[in-house]
Amino acid sequence: MKKGERRKQELLRIAYKMFITRGYENTSVDDIIAEAGIAKGTYYYYFESKEQTLEAVIEMMLDQEIEAAKQVMAAEIPVPQKIAGIITSIRPTQEEQPIEGVLMQPENVLMHNKIRRKLVEKAVPLLSEAVEEGIAEGIFACDCIPERVRMLLLISSDIFDEGSFTEREVAVFIDMTEKLLGAEPGAMEFIRPLIGLEE
Amino acid sequence: MKKGERRKQELLRIAYKMFITRGYENTSVDDIIAEAGIAKGTYYYYFESKEQTLEAVIEMMLDQEIEAAKQVMAAEIPVPQKIAGIITSIRPTQEEQPIEGVLMQPENVLMHNKIRRKLVEKAVPLLSEAVEEGIAEGIFACDCIPERVRMLLLISSDIFDEGSFTEREVAVFIDMTEKLLGAEPGAMEFIRPLIGLEE
Amino acid sequence: MKKGERRKQELLRIAYKMFITRGYENTSVDDIIAEAGIAKGTYYYYFESKEQTLEAVIEMMLDQEIEAAKQVMAAEIPVPQKIAGIITSIRPTQEEQPIEGVLMQPENVLMHNKIRRKLVEKAVPLLSEAVEEGIAEGIFACDCIPERVRMLLLISSDIFDEGSFTEREVAVFIDMTEKLLGAEPGAMEFIRPLIGLEE
Amino acid sequence: MKKGERRKQELLRIAYKMFITRGYENTSVDDIIAEAGIAKGTYYYYFESKEQTLEAVIEMMLDQEIEAAKQVMAAEIPVPQKIAGIITSIRPTQEEQPIEGVLMQPENVLMHNKIRRKLVEKAVPLLSEAVEEGIAEGIFACDCIPERVRMLLLISSDIFDEGSFTEREVAVFIDMTEKLLGAEPGAMEFIRPLIGLEE
DNA sequence: GATGAATGAGTATTCATTCAT
DNA sequence: GATGAATGAATACTCATTCAT
Numbered sequence: 001m002k003k004g005e006r007r008k009q010e011l012l013r014i015a016y017k018m019f020i021t022r023g024y025e026n027t028s029v030d031d032i033i034a035e036a037g038i039a040k041g042t043y044y045y046y047f048e049s050k051e052q053t054l055e056a057v058i059e060m061m062l063d064q065e066i067e068a069a070k071q072v073m074a075a076e077i078p079v080p081q082k083i084a085g086i087i088t089s090i091r092p093t094q095e096e097q098p099i100e101g102v103l104m105q106p107e108n109v110l111m112h113n114k115i116r117r118k119l120v121e122k123a124v125p126l127l128s129e130a131v132e133e134g135i136a137e138g139i140f141a142c143d144c145i146p147e148r149v150r151m152l153l154l155i156s157s158d159i160f161d162e163g164s165f166t167e168r169e170v171a172v173f174i175d176m177t178e179k180l181l182g183a184e185p186g187a188m189e190f191i192r193p194l195i196g197l198e199e
Numbered sequence: 200m201k202k203g204e205r206r207k208q209e210l211l212r213i214a215y216k217m218f219i220t221r222g223y224e225n226t227s228v229d230d231i232i233a234e235a236g237i238a239k240g241t242y243y244y245y246f247e248s249k250e251q252t253l254e255a256v257i258e259m260m261l262d263q264e265i266e267a268a269k270q271v272m273a274a275e276i277p278v279p280q281k282i283a284g285i286i287t288s289i290r291p292t293q294e295e296q297p298i299e300g301v302l303m304q305p306e307n308v309l310m311h312n313k314i315r316r317k318l319v320e321k322a323v324p325l326l327s328e329a330v331e332e333g334i335a336e337g338i339f340a341c342d343c344i345p346e347r348v349r350m351l352l353l354i355s356s357d358i359f360d361e362g363s364f365t366e367r368e369v370a371v372f373i374d375m376t377e378k379l380l381g382a383e384p385g386a387m388e389f390i391r392p393l394i395g396l397e398e
Numbered sequence: 399m400k401k402g403e404r405r406k407q408e409l410l411r412i413a414y415k416m417f418i419t420r421g422y423e424n425t426s427v428d429d430i431i432a433e434a435g436i437a438k439g440t441y442y443y444y445f446e447s448k449e450q451t452l453e454a455v456i457e458m459m460l461d462q463e464i465e466a467a468k469q470v471m472a473a474e475i476p477v478p479q480k481i482a483g484i485i486t487s488i489r490p491t492q493e494e495q496p497i498e499g500v501l502m503q504p505e506n507v508l509m510h511n512k513i514r515r516k517l518v519e520k521a522v523p524l525l526s527e528a529v530e531e532g533i534a535e536g537i538f539a540c541d542c543i544p545e546r547v548r549m550l551l552l553i554s555s556d557i558f559d560e561g562s563f564t565e566r567e568v569a570v571f572i573d574m575t576e577k578l579l580g581a582e583p584g585a586m587e588f589i590r591p592l593i594g595l596e597e
Numbered sequence: 598m599k600k601g602e603r604r605k606q607e608l609l610r611i612a613y614k615m616f617i618t619r620g621y622e623n624t625s626v627d628d629i630i631a632e633a634g635i636a637k638g639t640y641y642y643y644f645e646s647k648e649q650t651l652e653a654v655i656e657m658m659l660d661q662e663i664e665a666a667k668q669v670m671a672a673e674i675p676v677p678q679k680i681a682g683i684i685t686s687i688r689p690t691q692e693e694q695p696i697e698g699v700l701m702q703p704e705n706v707l708m709h710n711k712i713r714r715k716l717v718e719k720a721v722p723l724l725s726e727a728v729e730e731g732i733a734e735g736i737f738a739c740d741c742i743p744e745r746v747r748m749l750l751l752i753s754s755d756i757f758d759e760g761s762f763t764e765r766e767v768a769v770f771i772d773m774t775e776k777l778l779g780a781e782p783g784a785m786e787f788i789r790p791l792i793g794l795e796e
Numbered sequence: 797g798a799t800g801a802a803t804g805a806g807t808a809t810t811c812a813t814t815c816a817t
Numbered sequence: 818g819a820t821g822a823a824t825g826a827a828t829a830c831t832c833a834t835t836c837a838t
Binding site: 637642 | 804
């Protein structure tokens with residue numbers, strides 16, 4: 001069981017990388033087994049189908065990211081830093097994206113969307129908790145926290161996931177965040193350098 | 200030229216409906232010509248490729264919607280109503296969506312995304328103009344108008360295009376809109392019934 | 399009838415050029431009419447089929463070349479020069495070949511072969527006549543003239559039509575020619591510069 | 598590996614026969630798999646493409662012929678017999694050609710040419726070696742052996758591959774061979790019955 | 797656990813040709 | 818003489834999946 005699990009994890013990593021860089025649709029099972037150096041049968045010994053592989057890949061990836069985010073949440077650091085940390089650990093495919101750059105955009109909508117949805121859904125409770133802490137500390141003031149957090153996450157991935165955005169967009173995003181959460185003007189300025197790094 | 204154009208428009212409508220209801224990938228050229236009752240050659244007489252058909256379909260749809268939105272903009276009505284009108288005429292696939300309901304979600308990400316992007320891009324200038332009118336009238340007060348408008352459009356399609364949303368989401372969206380545009384609280388409440396109708 | 403003939407000749411020239419440069423198989427009727435700026439129907443008004451167009455194109459080309467060769471034959475010049483002249487006027491596609499260079503080799507075997515055969519067949523009697531003159535003048539001495547001439551033509555197109563050949567091949571070819579026709583050694587050396595120009 | 602190789606060889610033979618008899622272009626992949634009784638996928642499991650199949654078919658055929666020719670060369674027999682043997686084992690498609698007779702001519706130029714070129718290229722060194730032996734024995738006397746041999750091979754395939762040739766053509770060919778190689782008149786007469794058999 | 801041979805439905809695209817106007 | 822809309826048979830190739838060994 002040890003050895004088998006290992007193999008599966010390895011296959012998962014390979015599939016993940018290929019899905020990310022070439023797109024799910026553009027990656028054939030043959031491509032995967034060629035890269036992994038295994039036989040067709042072996043692949044289907046570990047995975048029910050290609051679709052299920054995608055599911056597993058996403059699950060694996062999300063688990064890792066959410067795990068990291070949870071640790072940030074559990075740390076003894078100021079609320080704003082927690083928020084920053086969660087967002088950073090959540091940003092998907094951060095490492096792989098630069099590999100082939102923009103190639104991810106046109107052909108990978110399917111996977112990208114799937115990940116986006118799931119990630120947002122999993123991140124909302126975590127960030128909500130952080131916001132609540134912020135409210136308790138008097139930094140934020142608002143109701144409907146999960147809804148507000150969700151919108152912030154969605155718009156953030158809309159604007160920033162592509163990698164190309166303007167100064168003004170960042171400014172508006174910060175302004176929106178502050179107003180949505182009921183923070184003092186300038187309270188969320190610390191996000192700026194965080195995003196800027198991506199460029 | 201008359202006859203040919205007619206035929207093409209008809210094919211475009213058929214392809215449009217099929218793409219929307221079954222998804223672009225799930226609609227084969229064979230499906231289209233069967234539905235249209237024409238020969239393969241005829242299809243390729245009018246379209247270079249399936250991909251190009253998609254492009255044409257989107258173009259056609261967008262043109263119609265943008266045209267309607269422009270007429271709203273040109274009308275002699277109060278600014279808030281203009282905004283409402285533009286958003287309404289822009290909402291894509293309004294009629295077709297209910298046909299097969301949720302079927303649109305998983306397999307049509309590609310087309311949906313393509314439309315979303317283009318539509319937002321085309322709608323931003325129109326709505327920006329409306330917002331500027333509102334500023335002139337003292338209803339709104341903000342800078343970076345196109346950026347703000349774009350975010351509102353993106354988030355609105357994220358939240359509302361799927362058809363399932365909560366009261367609280369609507370409330371937050373309205374709150375966000377007001378704050379983003381610098382309007383008085385309650386100024387955008389008129390959006391609520393507009394969205395609610397969709398459910 | 400005048401105007402129609404003109405048009406046909408023009409189409410023939412266009413088809414000829416396209417067949418030569420892109421290959422018969424790679425040239426679609428659509429390509430031809432696009433280049434000629436006419437409608438499909440017009441094309442089929444002038445030609446029965448694509449195949450027949452090829453036939454006509456070859457016929458036209460050959461007629462021109464054979465005509466030139468006949469004039470050489472009729473001229474009052476020494477026999478060796480006649481032979482040289484005939485060969486020169488016969489060399490197929492001399493003008494077009496350099497246009498796209500080697501592109502002609504892989505995809506145009508069909509047409510190339512067709513032309514080769516027909517050209518050789520038409521050239522054999524002309525060259526045979528020249529050789530007979532040469533025999534009468536005591537320059538050559540051999541029997542089975544048409545057979546010998548034919549072999550020389552075939553091998554010459556095998557070796558020289560491609561454009562890449564060596565010094566030694568030329569030397570052997572000249573040696574062979576002299577021996578086949580029963581000429582004195584060195585009698586056919588005048589061919590050398592003729593061929594060399596092609597390189 | 599055993600089983601797979603077997604199957605591939607079998608497919609190769611089937612494809613070979615069909616290409617030869619109907620022509621490469623006129624043989625569809627569907628034809629081949631129908632004849633072989635396999636599924637489409639199986640075909641593409643063994644061959645990358647139709648083109649590659651042709652390549653493999655030619656390779657296989659050539660290998661066999663060259664192998665036979667090499668054995669002739671290695672045998673302890675007089676030089677003229679060696680030459681005769683090599684030419685005989687090299688003659689391509691000897692067995693299949695009669696199957697559908699002339700059908701091979703118009704539509705199979707592509708494959709025929711491809712084979713011809715490769716075969717000549719591979720046969721030149723073998724025959725050259727034989728000629729050199731002949732020179733050592735005083736039977737032949739010439740320079741530029743490969744070039745001379747190549748011309749003989751080319752002309753021989755031009756004249757004799759079609760199956761229709763005259764007595765006089767044979768006579769001239771023999772004469773040419775003798776003179777090209779610098780042999781005594783009559784030295785190559787033994788070729789005559791060899792060729793005659795084809796008719 | 798692992799292999800790899802076999803499957804076959806599915807797909808987009810090409811192109812010479814026809815014919816009513 | 819000329820048009821261009823319509824045809825439809827033909828074709829190569831893909832790929833997720835199965836299963837006997």
